[in-house]
Structures are given as structure tokens and as C-alpha cells.
Amino acid sequence: KDNWQEIFIALKSNKLRTALTAFGVFWGLFMLIVLIGSGRGLYNGATKAFKNIATNSVFIWARQSTKPYKGFNRGRRFHFNNSDIDALKENLTDLEYLAPRIQLGGHRATSTVSRGLKNGSFTTYGDFPEIINIRSVNIMNGRFINDNDIKDKRKVAVIGKRVKKLLFDDDEKYMGEYIKINGVDFRVVGLFGSYATGDDAERDEETLIVPFSSFQQAFNYNNIVGYFALTSVKGVPVSIVKDRALKILASRHNIAPDDTMAFGHWNLEKVYIKINNLFLGINGLNWFVGILSLLAGIIGVSNIMLIIVKERTREIGIKRAIGATPLDITGQIVLETVFLTTVSGYAGLFLGVSLLEIVSAVIEKYGKIEMFKSPEVDLQISLIAFAILVVSGVLAGLIPAKRAIDIQPVNAISVN
Template identity: 45%
Template sequence: MNNKLQKDNGIRVTKTSLWRRLGGALFDLDRWYEIWVTITHNKSRSFLTAFGVFWGMFMLVLMVGAGNALSKGISSQVEGFAGNSCFFWTQNTSEAYKGFRKGRRWDMLNSDVEIIRSKVPELQHLSPMLFGGSNDKNVVRGEKGGSYQVKGCYPEYDLIEKSKIISGRFINDIDIAENRKVCIIGERVYEVLFQTGEDAIGKLVKVNGIYFQVIGVARRMANASIGGSTDESVILPFSTMQKAFNQGNIIHFLGATSRPGVKVKVVENKIKETLRSVHQISPDDKDAIGSVNIEDQFTMFNNLFIGINALIWIVGLGTLLAGAIGVSNIMLVTVRERTKEIGIRRALGATPSNIIGQVLTESIVLTVLAGIGGIVLGVGLLSAIGVALSQGDQFFKDPQIGFGMAVGSLTILLVIGTFAGFIPAQRAIMIRPIEAIREE
């Protein structure tokens, strides 16, 4: 844009002088009074004009807040899982191979763990898991009891699916090596079996008929979990669970993470290849090993959030632009109605920058006031929704906008207000005094 905005009657209006005029207007009480009179002169028209900007900003705030809430809600489902993790379980084979029939059922074994460690150098953490049934009141302490899921795992599993230890500790390598009869109980299990404030560490609980000493109380970090919620589970050392409940050397589930900088897909594929080779499964059998890749899930969620946010901003800015066009049209009408006034101002020596500053300031004030109203109402409604949804686990969580979003919205309002007033301001400085008086 040329530094010369307009040249009329030998007077040059530059960008510098224009912004100086606009800045000076901020401290000119007469200017503010004049703007107020202009806006309130036709209240209905001003209200309807501002409503477009108000509604556009209100909807933008609501949509951004809803998008943030959806993002937080979905993220909370997998919050406790390592982003570089994957999980495996066995399924029936779908192809005949080396004399084995199609549909064969097979199991992962203890020996698979060391074989996988040796053949997959990209592996960081690996933990097998066992699952026990949750029979009627299978976890008991004295006269209190309940039905809860029983899991067996390695210490490394807490680095794959993280849980928050409220008191005590998690399973360690000594527990595994010595087959210790110890356990970690979930927060809900603690609430049922113990009095509020009672120290559970060191106490005995009966799990599926066998006594175990409590070494920790854990709370889940994610809504989604493997083998049931941590809050309602009892976790045992993997080796202890195998021997105490005659599980043999079978593994029900396998969790793994990749080393930093290594794609989880690489580890996932290599573990599957190793298991197929060890258990005589066809290399082309895609159904014999079930798996889920958490990195892929995170990527999918991130792409989904990017798409949602892009759509929200496109729709929201489109609505604001429509409101700005409405403001611009009304300002053109206002300039036309004030033709005589502007002509007299010009005749009395008002410069083009004075006229432009007046029109732009009116446009910006009307736009910003309407937009701030939309922001305030939108934030208030989001807060009310957040309070209403705060009880329990929600897929739609804490609908709010960030401080950066609020500042960005005000900046957008200033730009839109300037844009809306620019064309009317250009129309105003083209009015010649003698023509304005003759027209009136």
C-alpha cells in the first residue's frame, strides 16, 4: 500500500498522520461524546449492526471452547499411556501353516519375553500381563469384600500404562525374583476394604482365596485402561500370580514401548514377526496377533483436532467477516446521512485525516464493543457448561478458551473494525463541501 492514502485539496494524508489522529482520539472526550451520540442516534440500527459481530464472536468462542473440551476429553482417555507404546494379544490363526490347521488357538509364553528382547533392539520397555477373573467378592478383608479385576505384571508396566501411586510403591524387580505375595490395590478397592484415612500398607487382603500383603494404593490416570480400571483392580507381581494361581507359563497380554526416536510401528512389526516365527504362524497371517498402536491413536487424535480447529476458525471468521460487512454497509449509510455535516466540517478546515479518523473510530468502537460482549457471554456460558459437566468422567471436559485466544480475538476485532470502516471513510473524504451543502 502506498504511504499516501489520499490527496485532496492539496492536503496529504499519510499513514503516520492517520494513526496519530486515531491515537489522539483516544484521549479526546469530545470525540468520544460525538461517537456515543452517533451510535445512539439510531439505537435499533446500531444494535442490529453490532449484533452480527456479537453473534460471530459469540459463536467463535463457543466453538473454540467446545473444540478444546473435546480435545481434553479424548486426550484424558489415553492420558496414562506412553505415547510410544503398543500392546499385543493372541487370536486364532487365519491361515494353515507347516501342518497346523487354520483357526488354531495359540498362546504367548514366558520364553517369548527374552526372545523378543534379544531380537528387537529398538525396544525400550516390555511387560507381560496376566488377567484373573473378578468372581463374586474375590477380594476380601475381614467382613468387607468386593468383585475386582486381578492383574499380574512386571515393574516396567508402570512405565507403559502409568498409574498414580497414592501411598506405598509399585511392584519392583525383587518382588518378581522372589515371587513375593504382595499386591497393589486400586483406590476404589481401598475405599471398600479400609476405613477413610486408615493406612493400608502392610495389611493383608485375600485375593481369590490367597492372602497378599498390600504394598501400595494406586489411582488411574486415564479413563481407558488394559484389563479394567486401575481404581477397581488388584495388581500382583507377574511371577507370583503365575505360580499362586497355577497359570503355567502362559502370557495373556504384552505391552511394549519403543526407544526415543524410533517409530512404534517398527517395534510393533518386529515383535509380530518374532512371535510368528517362534510359534509357527504364517508370515502372511495378519489376524493371528491382535495389536493396538498408541502412537497411531495419538496421531489420529492430533489430526482430528487440527481438522476440527481449522473448521472452527474458518466458520467463525466467516461469521465475523459477514458481521464486518454489515458494519461497513451501515457506516456507508451513516456517512451518506451525514453528508452535510461532513461538508461543513471540510469547509471549516477539517483535514481528510480528521474525517477518516472519525469514521474509523466509530466503526472500531462499534465492532469492539459488540465483540467483547460476544466474548464475555461466550466465556460465561462455557464456564456454566463446565460446572455442569464437572461431575464424573466426561468425554467433553473443561470447555474453556485460553488467554491467547482472548487476546487474539481482540486483535481480530480491531482488524475487522478497521476493515469495516475503511470504505466508508474513503467515501467520506470524497465529499466536497459545496456539493454537500447543495445536496442538502
């Protein structure tokens, strides 16, 4: 009790000095929390597109040859076909999922979908069931396409939320009902929503998915495959599987082995790793700047405590004269330092987290900032920051404490 009274008396003796010193620590921890939370918000915004797609995936599509090969001229266009599916499955040992895909009308094209007098333009894909393991969707009602749909060439469709909203009234039955895709009847067997947000979600939900085999038959695509989506097994970089797949496809379609422009491909794993590495650097920079800000505050506390010790030289000398041990003096100085840093640091931590929560709520409710989402600080990070604060407080108090116990009682008592 006496120790705490001394602490409050010492801190109240110069309120302005105490307030400015405390602000340094407060600002340091506040900045650390805000920087880390903001970095997390940028990371969440940059990686939100990966929420509904496998990060170890690659997409491969055919372009045209750019080199003559085996009697074929350069500039020859070619298409993947159904036999390529079996060839890839048989020869890619590290393949996890393979999902051939076709888009009605080609890339970025739409198809006319109607029901009675209602119609709209939407994206239609022909898919295998494996696609949901690469580009996932949220099945809200009914089911996704299955192997029996592929085998029996069933004319069934899984529709996005926005498709359903345009073609059906809110209270109208849609499961089991028929819609027309470019004039061909398909029965609705499922409804899905997107795991993405913003414009990405809208695009996903303006989509229809039908069985791959039914698509080829209904829209006269014969055995054409639009592109391949594939993933590698855990522990194997998808780039290895991609390179093997390109060699197989080049051989099957008489493409020169060194004709790298004949195929288009998008390696999502490579993009994801780059983004992670970028934000690893950003997070490290945020920690560095935040720790420096906090360190500046701690140094300020240590300096102020040195001044306080000097001002209390006589008091410390009297304590030593009446029996106070060096440990008592050290404990008192360190306790004052830790109290000042902890209280001011906790205020910075609390206000920093509160600010991030407010910003997150405002963005969620009123704004559509695509590249900034859910700024937050994990509890573990908060505890680490608080632990750093306490340890720094102890260290900041050691130098003033050493100065205090070096004071000789006889000399100290004579100080005015």
C-alpha cells in the same frame, strides 16, 4: 475528547440501527468462541481415555493360527511365554518400554479378593514395573511394584481405591496388611487411584497389581504371558516396532509369516492420530463458520458506516472547509468503526467465555457426559479472536473513510 463526544452523538442518533449493527458483531464473536470451546469440549471427552495411557503404545496378544505351517494344522492355539520377553528386548532396537502382563482368569475375568469376612470380585494383574510407564496410575500411598519384587517373587500387592474401600474401614490401617487373592496371601504395599474419569476410573480402581513372577508362581501360570504392552522410542512410529515384534513372535511360535489373524493387536498411536486429525478438521470448520459469522457482522458495520457518512455529508464538508485534513476525517470514521466493533465484540467474547465456564462447572458438578468435558477457550485463542476483531474493525472503516474524504467541501455544504 471532542472525537469521543462525536462518536457517542453519532451512535445515539439512531439507537435501533446501532444496536442491530452491534448485535451482528456480538453474535459473530460469540458464535466463534462457543464453537471453538465446544469443539475443545468434544476433543477433551474423546481423548480423556488417553490421560492414563501412553499414546505411542501397542498391545499384542495371541489368538490361534488360521493357516497350516511347518506341519502344524490351522486352528492351533498358542501362548506367549517368558522366553519371548527376552527375545523381544534383544531384537527390538526401537523399543522404549516392554511390559508383559497377565490377567487372573483371562480377559474381563475377576478374582475373589478377601480380608476376614469382607470380600469382593476384582481384576488382578501380574505386572512388571514398566507397566506404569505405559498405563500410569496415581500412587496415593506406599509404592508401586519394583524390580526386587520381581526378582524375589514377593507376594505383595498394590490395590485400587475401590478395593481398599470395600476391604478396609475408612480409619483402618491397610498398609502392610494381608489380603487373599483367590485364597493366596498378599501383603498390601501401595494404594493407587486412576487418572481417568467416570466409568474408566471405577474400572481402574477396582484392580489389584502384583509382581509378574509372583503371579505366575501363586496361580500356577508357569511361564505363560497374557499379552505384551510396548512403546516405541520418540520419533519412531510404534507400528514399525509392532510389525517387527509380530515377525519375531510368529517365528518363535511357528506361525506362518502371512497369518495376520494369529495375533491380536491394538495400536493406540494409530487411534490417537485419527482422533487428532478428526478434531483438527472439526476445529478448522468451527473457525471457518465462526469467522464467517464475524465477517457478516463486520460487513454490516461497514455498510452502516457508509450510510452514516452519507447522512453526515454536510457536516464532513464543513469540517473540510474549516481546515480538517483527510487524515482527520479518516481517523474519525475508523475510530467510530473500531469503537463499535470492539465494544460489541468484547461483549460477545466475554459472554461466550462465561457461557463455557458455566457449562463446564455444571457438567463437572451435576452431570456425567462422557463425550463432553471441560469446554474451554485458551487465552491465546481469545487474544487472537480479539485481534481479528480490531483489525476487521479498522478494515471495515476504511471504505466509509475513503468515501468521506472524497467529499468535496463546496458540494457537501450545499447538501440539505
